[in-house]
Amino acid sequence: MDLALISMPWAIFNRPSIQLGCLKAYLGQELQTCRVTCFYPFLDIAAAIGFDNYRLIAETPWAAEALYCGLLFPKMQKAAGTVFSRTLKRIVTTDYPRLLEILRLQHDQWLEQQDFSQCSLIGFSVCFSQLPASLYAARDIRKKWPGIPIVFGGSTCTPAMGRSLLKIFPEIDFIITGEGERALKELVLHCTSQEPLSCPEIISHHEKTGNIQAAGCGEIVNLDDLPLPDYSDYFQHIRQKNLGFFPVLPVEFSRGCWWNKCTFCNLNLQWHGYRFKHCQQMTAEINELAQKYQCLDFTFTDNALPVKESTLFFEAMAGDSRDIRFFAEIRTLKSRSVYTRYCKGGLNSVQIGIEALSDSLLGRMCKGTTVMDNVAAMKFSQEAGMTLDGNLILEFPGSTAAEVEQTLAALDKVFPFHPLSAAAFFLGHGSPVSCSPEKYGITTITQHPTNKKLYPPEILANLDMLIKSYRGDRTLQTRLWQPVRKKIAVWQEFHARRKNPSVPALSFRDGGSFLLIRQELPDLPTLHHRLKGLSRKIYLACEEPITKKELLEIFTQVTKEQLNTFLAGLEQKNIIFCSGDSCLALAIQSP
Template sequence: MPVRLILVSMPWALADRPSIQLGSLKAYVTRAFGSAVHAEAAHPYLDVERVLDRSLYRRLAERSWLGEAVYAALLYPERTAACAGLFSKYWPRSEGSPAFEEICRKIKDFHDNMPLWRDLEKAHLVGFSVCFAQLASSLFLARALKERFPGVRTVFGGSLVSGVLGKSLMEAFPWIDFIISGEGEKPLVNLVSRLFSLHGGSETDSMQGSRDSFQTVQRQEGRGVPKPEDEKRPTGPGALGTLRREGVRPWGPGIFFRREDNSVDGGGWSQITNLDGAPLPDYGDFFREAQNGGDARTPIFTIPVESSRGCWWHTAREDRPHKRACRFCNLNVQWRGYRSKAPHRVAQELAALADEHKSLHFVFVDNALNPAAVAETTQAIQRSGKDFHLFGEVRLPLSRHEVRALRLAGFREIQAGIEALSDGLLRRMGKGTRVIHNVAWMRHCEEYGIENRSNLILEFPGSTPQDVHETLDVLRAVRVYRPLKGVRFWLGEGSPMALDPESYGLKGIGNHPHYAVLFPEEIFRRTRFMVKAFRGDRLRQRRLWQPVRDFLRGWHREDAVFRNRTGGEKPRLGYLDGGTFLLIRRRDRHGRVETTYRLSGPSREIYLSCLDAKPLDVLQKEHGRFSSEGLRRFLDDMVAKGLLFRHREWILSLAVEEGVKKFLA
């Protein structure tokens, strides 16, 4: 009889896609053990979406405190009133707030009687993938599981439980038996191997193989079976057996475990070295659940993929917080180093998953696509001949040619690490970019029809009036493009700023007070959670950034009117090339051409040479027939008309090409 492993992803995962964590783990475990382990992925969030309806579920999933408040009330019914207050705080005031207790009742009724219990009763080990907004829901189901079936082992993993967060969480919640810290594949295989005395290559990477073949078709049969006594799943003290005492971490690196005195030990990291050797994610269970949900329609789901793990820019760690990194970023708490797949392997995965699941919508979950492989990867994807609709995240700078390549490969939506429009702020944030790079990115997205999903961080600690004034000046220049999304700065566990708060004027670092609403006081005080509270210049920053917030609000309204009137087919500022002259056309908010400019001869040449940002001294060398003063007068005139952007000594043409020639080689 095989070991039964069930991997669970709870609300509030987005319900239009499978969990890449579950798909990757299931495929890896299946390859390691073959028929000795029956691995199954479960997605209760699909059923909860049906219970609530799609629109309400999505609203709760998009704002983490809303969803966490619901499951915290189920986890601690005595805190329902407080959780309802938190829910009301984050529900938009312009809309009538749904009945909080009714939402809780519907979800509880579903969980009390969900079909998944029949499978959980037979499980030996149940794993929970815990990412953003999945903490309270995972704790709720794990406790219910232990109450019904005390002998089932539970293991948590994911970004919300890596490192010190995981150890702290395990100390607070006794129904968690193990926590995997960091990347999950190798530690999970090691855990299963040691728990059930199986042999599946758990001690080594076992990830070498041909880059040209998927390992999922080469699954090996497990070389061991569960011992008879493991099938009985004993309960009570010592149910997990006597831990081996040789060495500090008897369960292997990357695993937190309980000793006989109930203290938590372990941790560390264990990662796949060669991502090209990892098996293709197995999303079969998700699509079966979706098909069995009773929906008469055939929805086209978005499929998650990855081309890399970690971030090549981020080198800071707990023991070296001053190393290179975006200072606010904690997206790498579960990774150590950066690894990427070969370009042709990425293209093969996209094609294989598209053929298997009949979808062309994909989202890359990478922190950032590998900039060194943009050309190769986009070419490989184009060769597949499929009309993909792709989303991904990138680090800047990227050239106009590289953005064009991304669009031709199928990237319709991209989030770039803009974050700020002030060089001073970008330096303090550790971005390693300049304002000119960010503006050029916005320009190129507009030109090639890519939806720019980038953020602008507001209220960054230590921001100065000069930073805000520079930001507003740049915003006025780029108002012809798709607006940025303003997001308030928040402090995350494990970010360089949280590791070195004094350097940023931050004091009193602790858990965000909302956790005191979600959890009992004792747990709030002795547990470390992801979102941090801090003291600093917060009130000053809020007042300082209010004009930017107001500008963004107006920009979004104006852009919505323009795109509604034009269908998104026309730019606010575009040009047509007549060979010896340019026609530059500015449109008003209703899409009507309000001003046309004509540039001929050398003026045209200068303008076209600045479609990628260019330093002024390089521009002068390229157009030596102009005197330095004559060139400056021309540039000043173009800047005054809003046709060029100049920042420091960099120049960028703002108008985007309207014709189809931009897509030709």
Template structure:
């Protein structure tokens, strides 16, 4: 499909789950192209990208997808297979269902097994009950469940369950390394000008070691938290790198395991190879750890920031403070690690206090890479979904877009829901935060071409701080002697009483006056009894 429609169009559509599903739905349920094409275009949020799309473009992509899947369907004698397994993760449900439907048409006796994130939990049961060409659905980790299913079939044992809740795999080290040989063979068949060196997905852990966030349903398919050992993960990545000639990897984990992650990246750093990684982390990364991770090849991370309001963070049950979030943003920027993070807006039952706290924190967060404004969406199985009354939700129903994807028979349970309650009020409350985030992005686009907007350089017995203000005005600050020492102490979140203990000659009154001056100027962030210096070190003179 990439070869037929080109990298740019492929990227635009694959960035939107709804747009991707709408194109697959055109094949699954023909005759509703107008509504589905309209949905695909509407769900593309990038303004420049949207300008490239119209109904004819979407129909051309549909035709290309049909041709690609048609080549696959025609390349095999499906009657020679007892089982066909189809894994559907993000963006792939409708295309996967179309493929299953066509295989069943070509070979009615072949058993179709679906698995993956899109068919987890009750959503998977609903898919099984809605589409008769699906014989089995595996919810959860498929390795053991699929083996048992096929083993029972080969031994002619009765198979009573068609919806299979898989047991968790206890020992992650027992898994074989992923086999990408088919993918690379396909790459080699592309014209030379369209070939590329891919980023390979790898898996360090399953589940989430926190697992309490009220908005999250990512762990619907997992039970518990397990990880590979650091040594096994390092051996796997190095083996994949040598076998396929790649240097870029993306961890698919919900959250990298803290202890094993540190050991893994230390081993990679000691090997001296130029590997680059993407991974997801929980907030509260120390300055030292960020430097180590950046030096070991971790170049892009997604961190669960989600909020800069202490009140909302408690309702989200993040287990992190605004200080943790701001410090993580600071340390990652200083370490040269690109942050991809979200701010959840419009959360059910929002308050003016949550908005005010966010606006105040944004005055300080603006010196770090901007976060993305994301409207809360209600996911099947999340704590908000399960305890909707606590969040002032009056009703829930499958998102209306599913009626466009499945106009004839829509599943009774879906992964995304729409709801009623305080939504209209929530959106009105968060409107000014959304505008402020837009200004944050504009500020960074205009004033951070070479260095971040708030940096410091250390002169040994003094520091120079460079600060860019809203309109591009640059201020210079100099801190000398004891002021420098206190500033350097604050490069990690620190309690004010600890600063006092380290500097017994400073009176409480003078220290608080000094800190308040830095706070008013936007050079430090304060939360409770802790303070944090915001400037990042600039070694590029």
């Protein structure tokens, strides 16, 4: 039996699809008679429009969706073109109409080269920004091979979204709404031998009545049992087309999120609980993948790494002589030394869920962190040698003017560190905010206005989209957060214009009995501070978060009033951060 699995634009071009790689390996292990071929049309698109153009578009979700919506719904091309131009503020060397021509031509050429006539099933992995492209391809595949069933799966295919897709797009026969391995195996057996469906993660049209029925295969409990992802088709495509880049290999340490409480998040709708691999298994996978595909760069696809096992893993990798490098999304770590150990183990790029710089706002987001945790994470990651990416969520429903002021004050303190990105709050389907909107002052949930420019109204009215809009205090929030948005822009420009970014913008050199602190500021001369004797000792005692009570216990010769006066002076200079009773020195020792 033959099975085709397809990953459409706008998947990141220099990574094979971990979804396709895992599914191919699993089916190859479980169904020896099943021949799975993975297709990566996005590679040809990237080569045709240029890798830089592709990357810019893929990093701008609305612009990415606007392109294939223009092809899928011709009457929406004009409106979709305005979305493309408005959201893609960075320069793309090809305009919207020409890009549509290239995408159409590449699609037709790719389809002409395929022969799916022997396939028992064709599957699409549908994740971020891949829905319009997948619908466009599925429609044409159905026209050319009308008898072959088509299945959609992936993070976009929640139960509600899946049901709405089945109602509107007849070219889709099945939706897999959760973890894919066992469900796809059952679906393959159903399509080849007519075995009945019993898996609730598979949604289909009932053959006779046309009603949609939900048929749980159950999730894989022990992730250590999963085979190594199979990326052979991706690398074969690269070799055949002689594409000139070194791929980054996606790997997964865990599925789900061990925290899973953030009120804005809807990234774990497809998972039930949290599962992870053990250190030995992860190490073995990295070793085998690096050797098999001759790659040294890896990206963890986890929403949150398992703390204990990942610590053991990076400690083990620190003893490896190869220059293997990792990217991962992590939660803030409590210990300065852990950042250093992770970096020594190859974790040189991280995305940390900062999200807010106001304690009360972090509380309503249920982040389980404090502003001090976030500021420390920004300092410690840079100190360890990591590149940190993170977001500040602006315009969270119910945010107060006081929380905006707290954010602005904290931004003054973190200016020396790698800047965060401003991310306007969006209402995600299935998130705690969307499930209890009244708690956040939301009166009505509506379709996102951008989707109204991409999808015909008769279709959008029946689609349960993952990104929605709402009525409540949106206008107020937009106005409140404007100063923060402007300050982040200044922060980003300051770091973009720094002449020597390898040197921390706020650094110190230790002279034994004194400290020399160097402080770069935007549009101002560089400042220099000298701390001598006891002042030096107190500042160094604050290299990790420490309470004022603990400082007074260490430095018994200092009174509470003297300590508060000293710390207030350092705070005014923005070289220390104090929150409540805790303090953190912000300067990083010069390399």
